[in-house]
Amino acid sequence: MLGPGTGDLHVASHFDAEDAQRSSDDDRRWLDVVAQSMPRVRAYIRRVSKDDDEIADLLAETRALAWLGRSEVLADPTPTAAMIEYAREACREWMVTHRHEAPLDEVTVAMMPSQDAMGGDSMSLPEAEEWQRWCVRVLSRLSPQQRLAVDYRYRWSWDYEVVAAAIGSTEATARVHVHRGLGRLRETFAHDPPPPLESDGD
Numbered sequence: 001m002l003g004p005g006t007g008d009l010h011v012a013s014h015f016d017a018e019d020a021q022r023s024s025d026d027d028r029r030w031l032d033v034v035a036q037s038m039p040r041v042r043a044y045i046r047r048v049s050k051d052d053d054e055i056a057d058l059l060a061e062t063r064a065l066a067w068l069g070r071s072e073v074l075a076d077p078t079p080t081a082a083m084i085e086y087a088r089e090a091c092r093e094w095m096v097t098h099r100h101e102a103p104l105d106e107v108t109v110a111m112m113p114s115q116d117a118m119g120g121d122s123m124s125l126p127e128a129e130e131w132q133r134w135c136v137r138v139l140s141r142l143s144p145q146q147r148l149a150v151d152y153r154y155r156w157s158w159d160y161e162v163v164a165a166a167i168g169s170t171e172a173t174a175r176v177h178v179h180r181g182l183g184r185l186r187e188t189f190a191h192d193p194p195p196p197l198e199s200d201g202d
Helices: 006-046 052-068 070-075 079-100 104-111 125-139 144-155 160-167 171-191
Strands: none
Touching (some): 006 052, 052 070, 070 079, 144 160, 144 171, 160 171
């Protein structure tokens, strides 16, 4: 005959063993998912960065984000697709940070017309300031998503998939933002053309 509480201990031990087995199975499944998905995750990240150190950091960030949502990943019928979504999130955050780390003078120079486009002559300071005010004024006519999409696509020459990851949208939506942004810019140019340069009158 079992002593008082012995049956309870037996049941508790049984459930503990089941929990341990379930946890061990989940760990094995998680390792399988990571191993199977990493080639595609790495290929996705390589579209964003070619730097090996940055790729390693983004892979680590992807695994960390996916680990926090591990139960959802393991329950997903397409766990590799779920891992790609976490990679997209990691890349989007990296792009935002990377963009904000760009030197201010680099951004300002990129807004100005090149000397080749102006016949090799340098702008005067008032002309440069007027051009900068015009750029800011024109770009302010776009929505934030349109402005970023056009900027990423045409100033940085990013693929639409990367643009989509940067602004947090689908690729189709990114294309729409670029198309509408360019249309708005064309309308704006018609009513608010670039400021004339002194060399234009020569």
